[in-house]
Amino acid sequence: MSIRKNKTFQKALHNKSIVIGLIMVLIVILIAVFAPILTPYDLEEMDMGNALRVPGGEHLFGTDQYGRDLMTRIFFGTRISLLVGFISVFFSMVIGVFVGLIAGYYGGWVDNLIGRIIDVFLSFPVLLLSIALVAVMGGGGTVSVIMSLCLVSWTQYARVVRSSVLVIREEEYVLAAKTFGASDMRIIFKYIIPNALAPIIVVATLGIGTAIVSEATLSFMGLGVQPPTPSWGYALSFGLRYMRTAPHMATIPGLAIMFTVLGFNLLGNGIRDVTDPRMVN
Amino acid sequence: MTICKGENMRAKYIMKRLLYVIPTAFGVLVIIFILLRSMPGDFATALLGQDASLEDIERVREQYGLNQSIFVQFISYVKQLLTLNFGDSVIYKTPVIEMIKTAFPATLELSIMGLLWALIISVPLGILSAVKQNSWLDNASMVFAQIGISMPVFWMGLLMILLFSVQLNWLPSFGRGDPLFSALIKGITSGNFSSFTRSFRKILMPSFALGIMGSAMISRMIRSTMLEVLDMDYIRTARAKGTKEFKVVMRHAFRNALPPVITIVALQFGAMLGGSIVTETVFSWPGIGQIIVTAILNRDYPVVQASVFLIAIMFVLINLVVDLLYVVINPKINEG
Numbered sequence: 001m002s003i004r005k006n007k008t009f010q011k012a013l014h015n016k017s018i019v020i021g022l023i024m025v026l027i028v029i030l031i032a033v034f035a036p037i038l039t040p041y042d043l044e045e046m047d048m049g050n051a052l053r054v055p056g057g058e059h060l061f062g063t064d065q066y067g068r069d070l071m072t073r074i075f076f077g078t079r080i081s082l083l084v085g086f087i088s089v090f091f092s093m094v095i096g097v098f099v100g101l102i103a104g105y106y107g108g109w110v111d112n113l114i115g116r117i118i119d120v121f122l123s124f125p126v127l128l129l130s131i132a133l134v135a136v137m138g139g140g141g142t143v144s145v146i147m148s149l150c151l152v153s154w155t156q157y158a159r160v161v162r163s164s165v166l167v168i169r170e171e172e173y174v175l176a177a178k179t180f181g182a183s184d185m186r187i188i189f190k191y192i193i194p195n196a197l198a199p200i201i202v203v204a205t206l207g208i209g210t211a212i213v214s215e216a217t218l219s220f221m222g223l224g225v226q227p228p229t230p231s232w233g234y235a236l237s238f239g240l241r242y243m244r245t246a247p248h249m250a251t252i253p254g255l256a257i258m259f260t261v262l263g264f265n266l267l268g269n270g271i272r273d274v275t276d277p278r279m280v281n
Numbered sequence: 282m283t284i285c286k287g288e289n290m291r292a293k294y295i296m297k298r299l300l301y302v303i304p305t306a307f308g309v310l311v312i313i314f315i316l317l318r319s320m321p322g323d324f325a326t327a328l329l330g331q332d333a334s335l336e337d338i339e340r341v342r343e344q345y346g347l348n349q350s351i352f353v354q355f356i357s358y359v360k361q362l363l364t365l366n367f368g369d370s371v372i373y374k375t376p377v378i379e380m381i382k383t384a385f386p387a388t389l390e391l392s393i394m395g396l397l398w399a400l401i402i403s404v405p406l407g408i409l410s411a412v413k414q415n416s417w418l419d420n421a422s423m424v425f426a427q428i429g430i431s432m433p434v435f436w437m438g439l440l441m442i443l444l445f446s447v448q449l450n451w452l453p454s455f456g457r458g459d460p461l462f463s464a465l466i467k468g469i470t471s472g473n474f475s476s477f478t479r480s481f482r483k484i485l486m487p488s489f490a491l492g493i494m495g496s497a498m499i500s501r502m503i504r505s506t507m508l509e510v511l512d513m514d515y516i517r518t519a520r521a522k523g524t525k526e527f528k529v530v531m532r533h534a535f536r537n538a539l540p541p542v543i544t545i546v547a548l549q550f551g552a553m554l555g556g557s558i559v560t561e562t563v564f565s566w567p568g569i570g571q572i573i574v575t576a577i578l579n580r581d582y583p584v585v586q587a588s589v590f591l592i593a594i595m596f597v598l599i600n601l602v603v604d605l606l607y608v609v610i611n612p613k614i615n616e617g
Contacts, residue, residue, distance in 0.1 A: 116308065119305045121312075123309050124309070124589075125551065125555020125592060126555060128589060128592055131574070131577060132585070217433055220435050221574055243447055247443050250439045250440070251443070258428070258431050258436070266427065
């Protein structure tokens, strides 16, 4: 087992997608952590005389409609994007893994019922359901966004875990453990979860990227993170307004989103390539 | 996992799949009902405004059956939706069905054009990157796909407006012309294509922004299924028999790679219906997405209810068509 793990680790180190993705993600995390010392400006410091300045000089990324330094807003926005990404993925993973385990392990009518519930959730476009859920929770705000993303994306984990469990529960070592009287809990935690871990990690890594885009989209439409909290999507909504006078407002926050999401996507795809046995050759 | 063989089993699967629509559609109805009943604020207050008297509020609650038990409310809500009796918009005071009748074709037109772009880009790209595996083209298409997937569709829209409308002044940045299909027919019959050209110029950017997102997914899917198929014995046999490479790729390989590709194409079409919500906001496209966002911001519940219901039912039907198509194309259907 440990030799196999070691081999997977070696393969991961040689996978370009993982290495590049990891570097990009680390850069974003470092920016989020050190945001206050990376920029000399205050997050909320307005300077109307300097509003909508193009990038260059004192303001590397330019300024926004209130004369606030855009680089500072982008750097602090990293925190919000990562917060929404990590927390929503964590909770949807917990819900999805739990539901998927129950469906796959117990099968029968339980599986059927859960399958139908998942189908119902998948009958809504993700964005539409998130918008509706945000509206139900009072419209906007970081917490509503996180909760709505959790409720929308748990189905992916449930599906992945369910199909992994269906395969694993028929493996000889699991059948043997059952014969020797191992409890359901022991089988689930000792055999099933460790073996279903790789696809869960892949879905979670890609899910962080999706959550960041969803948050940006909701905020862009005015239904997500609310001002004064700095959000990349919200900043972009002003980009549309000041397109002619300050095109940097429409480009720079978008680049930040793309860089971050690309990092997580490369990392997730790389992990899938390394851990999926079908990708060996 | 059962493998169904023969017409009988196939018919049985189709029946079963058709029957599955009933609980799924019912679930959709339940979720929309729960969502709407959980929306903050009272419907009657939203309808009459904050200054409404208690009597008026009570009258409206009675009129809409809001003071009845939740079960009775659910039954009348289901009846309303199934008979397409969506009521009037609280804000615009017009029948919701009329609003949808104008907006839905606009969204459909945008999504279909988006899908068309996605296919035009992804089919050649996917096939070529599989045939020329690990070449510069394959690598370039991989980079394109990664960027396409990582780019929010609304940002793609913003960049296109910035380049093609603001900088180059080539294309209009918002609005919709005459319905594209009828403009085309009119052009063909009258010989005057000015209306079609105007509509086409307006739909070009929003549909392309949507299409790019879909093309990234579809091209990767085509590439990976093509690689699997190209490795099969019958492809080797076809090549050994001296069949031309183009025929091997298109007729033997691509045809057999189609079932999973069709699935992802149909799912992408569904995603585009969803993605159109934000694209419509960027390009002021007068579709169902715009209606939903405005209705949610204005707490116009009858409109939210009808539009969400319509899109969700479209999704259920698309998924159904995908599954049925899969059975028709693929003789071996895995059920489980």
